[in-house]
Amino acid sequence: MVSRYQAEWFFFSVLGLAAIAGGIAGVLVWAGTGDAVVFGPVTIGGDDLFRYLWGGLVVIAGGAMMIAGARRTADLEGYALILCGVLMLWVIAGTDLFAIFCESIPAPEGSPGLFNSFPGFLAGMAPPYPAVLFLAAAALAGVLARRKSRSED
Amino acid sequence: MALDTAQRWELVDLIAQQTVKAGAYRQGIGDVLGELTVKPLTGIPIAVAVLYAFWSIFCSFAGTLVTDGFMIKIFDGCWLPWLQAAWPDPGSIPYFLFVGDPAAETCFEAFGVLTSGLFVPVGVVLPAVFVFYLMMTVLEDSGYLPRLAVLMDTLLHRIGLHGYAIVPIILGLGCNVPAVTATRVLETKKQRFIMMTLLAIFIPCGAQLGIMMAVLPETLGWVFLYLLAGFVVFGYVLSRVIPGSNPEILIDVPPYRWPVAANVVMKLWSKTRGFFVSAVPFVLFGVLLVNVLYLAGVIGWLAGLFEPLFVTWFGVPKETVGPLIAAFLRKDLAVAQLSTIPMTPYQMITAVVLISIYFPCVATFVVMLREGARQMLSAVGVLAVVVLLYGGLIHAVGILLGVA
Numbered sequence: 001m002v003s004r005y006q007a008e009w010f011f012f013s014v015l016g017l018a019a020i021a022g023g024i025a026g027v028l029v030w031a032g033t034g035d036a037v038v039f040g041p042v043t044i045g046g047d048d049l050f051r052y053l054w055g056g057l058v059v060i061a062g063g064a065m066m067i068a069g070a071r072r073t074a075d076l077e078g079y080a081l082i083l084c085g086v087l088m089l090w091v092i093a094g095t096d097l098f099a100i101f102c103e104s105i106p107a108p109e110g111s112p113g114l115f116n117s118f119p120g121f122l123a124g125m126a127p128p129y130p131a132v133l134f135l136a137a138a139a140l141a142g143v144l145a146r147r148k149s150r151s152e153d
Numbered sequence: 154m155a156l157d158t159a160q161r162w163e164l165v166d167l168i169a170q171q172t173v174k175a176g177a178y179r180q181g182i183g184d185v186l187g188e189l190t191v192k193p194l195t196g197i198p199i200a201v202a203v204l205y206a207f208w209s210i211f212c213s214f215a216g217t218l219v220t221d222g223f224m225i226k227i228f229d230g231c232w233l234p235w236l237q238a239a240w241p242d243p244g245s246i247p248y249f250l251f252v253g254d255p256a257a258e259t260c261f262e263a264f265g266v267l268t269s270g271l272f273v274p275v276g277v278v279l280p281a282v283f284v285f286y287l288m289m290t291v292l293e294d295s296g297y298l299p300r301l302a303v304l305m306d307t308l309l310h311r312i313g314l315h316g317y318a319i320v321p322i323i324l325g326l327g328c329n330v331p332a333v334t335a336t337r338v339l340e341t342k343k344q345r346f347i348m349m350t351l352l353a354i355f356i357p358c359g360a361q362l363g364i365m366m367a368v369l370p371e372t373l374g375w376v377f378l379y380l381l382a383g384f385v386v387f388g389y390v391l392s393r394v395i396p397g398s399n400p401e402i403l404i405d406v407p408p409y410r411w412p413v414a415a416n417v418v419m420k421l422w423s424k425t426r427g428f429f430v431s432a433v434p435f436v437l438f439g440v441l442l443v444n445v446l447y448l449a450g451v452i453g454w455l456a457g458l459f460e461p462l463f464v465t466w467f468g469v470p471k472e473t474v475g476p477l478i479a480a481f482l483r484k485d486l487a488v489a490q491l492s493t494i495p496m497t498p499y500q501m502i503t504a505v506v507l508i509s510i511y512f513p514c515v516a517t518f519v520v521m522l523r524e525g526a527r528q529m530l531s532a533v534g535v536l537a538v539v540v541l542l543y544g545g546l547i548h549a550v551g552i553l554l555g556v557a
Binding site: 050054055057058061062064065076077079080081083084087088091092094095098099101102103105106107114 | 180182185186189195198199201202203205206208209210212213214217218221222223226227374
């Protein structure tokens with residue numbers, strides 16, 4: 001029978017490793033060592049220094065924090081590390097979503113109006129949203145951390 | 154009825170007995186998160202993530218949504234054509250001064266008081282400054298900035314400053330005027346001088362950031378790299394050369410708390426309104442002055458005079474002298490002017506860095522003068538040396554890389 005701590009350790013360790021792998025892939029693709037990596041709904045890689053080098057380093061650090069926290073789920077610091085790691089991934093995913101949102105509001109170039117049509121806006125905001133995966137992990141990490149915090153009161 | 158000291162303390166004890174509850178301290182998740190953001194091993198990656206979010210939101214909102222999405226369409230699609238049609242006599246001097254180039258298709262190119270003069274502050278700079286101050290206010294009110302100060306303390310000590318210098322640095326990314334005033338938090342004359350000099354030279358303001366993002370989005374990272382390298386190197390040199398002490402400080406780190414919406418709105422309104430009221434007249438006057446100088450042939454004469462310095466030493470076209478004159482009034486205006494001069498990408502990087510490290514805008518100049526004339530003149534002296542040395546160094550690096 002797998003204990004709660006073991007299940008949490010497994011979940012966040014796998015998520016952390018996936019994040020580190022994704023971050024390294026982004027940095028390597030940006031550096032020109034290969035083509036973009038497509039993994040289901042997620043496409044990793046491009047030539048944007050800011051998004052793939054800086055963002056890649058943030059994702060790697062987030063993954064490392066999750067793995068470090070997953071080893072210590074018996075105490076509050078472990079959960080706090082996990083929560084920080086997940087929030088760092090959410091920074092990348094959330095800002096990507098915000099960028100998509102900002103691109104979808106104005107009318108496309110060449111269109112007469114200022115604002116995009118509603119169908120056009122929806123088309124611009126269409127899934128897939130890799131960030132939803134991180135939202136689930138962030139919500140779980142937050143709930144576990146809050147429960148741990150209350151149990152120590 | 155006035156109370157004496159003993160009576161006051163008795164009253165304090167009475168109130169405290171009725172209102173203060175003592176209990177055992179239990180560390181909560183917020184406290185642990187607070188500690189993680191201060192320890193270097195976790196705090197530095199978190200700070201990098203916070204700055205990533207800051208910059209990404211800044212670019213998406215100000216650049217993609219407001220400026221590219223709406224302002225360019227309004228100004229270039231409606232305002233400019235209407236003005237070009239409505240203003241009489243395209244060959245006249247008033248037309249040139251107020252509307253600009255009659256063949257221009259964008260407000261950037263037109264360079265008239267009512268075209269570029271309005272587009273730059275309203276269409277490009279205002280959204281940038283608004284979103285910058287919004288995010289900075291949220292970071293400040295949440296309690297993150299003092300933690301950033303603690304984190305940066307060790308690094309900033311190496312260049313003769315301490316952690317609280319992060320406050321004027323971050324303020325300077327909005328506007329150098331409050332940043333120079335904020336140098337008063339630093340204790341010694343040496344620290345205040347180093348901070349003020351580095352602010353004036355290597356910290357681009359929000360207006361500049363907005364225009365840089367519009368003019369050279371692909372190479373902006375390289376501009377920042379050069380500015381950061383200069384900040385560190387020259388800060389280190391100044392800290393070794395300037396006599397004086399660099400004492401430690403005690404910072405009160407508050408707990409994390411959710412920012413109060415009313416406070417954020419009030420601060421945002423105050424800072425944005427202050428910027429708008431002070432910036433627009435300078436931009437309008439700056440465009441008018443530069444146009445008058447062009448008509449009088451002064452710009453051409455200066456370009457010829459400084460051509461050896463610009464072309465040979467800095468590696469930029471001699472036409473850059475026009476923007477450098479405009480940079481004294483408004484640096485955002487100067488960068489906008491650069492976009493109309495044909496240049497290679499590396500020349501553009503060099504020219505933008507030169508404009509950033511060149512003489513501070515007149516508003517900053519006035520505030521520096523208020524802090525002390527002697528300090529301001531010393532800072533300008535350092536600035537002249539830095540511009541010559543660093544400008545030449547950037548050109549040399551470009552030659553070594555084969556791009557200049």
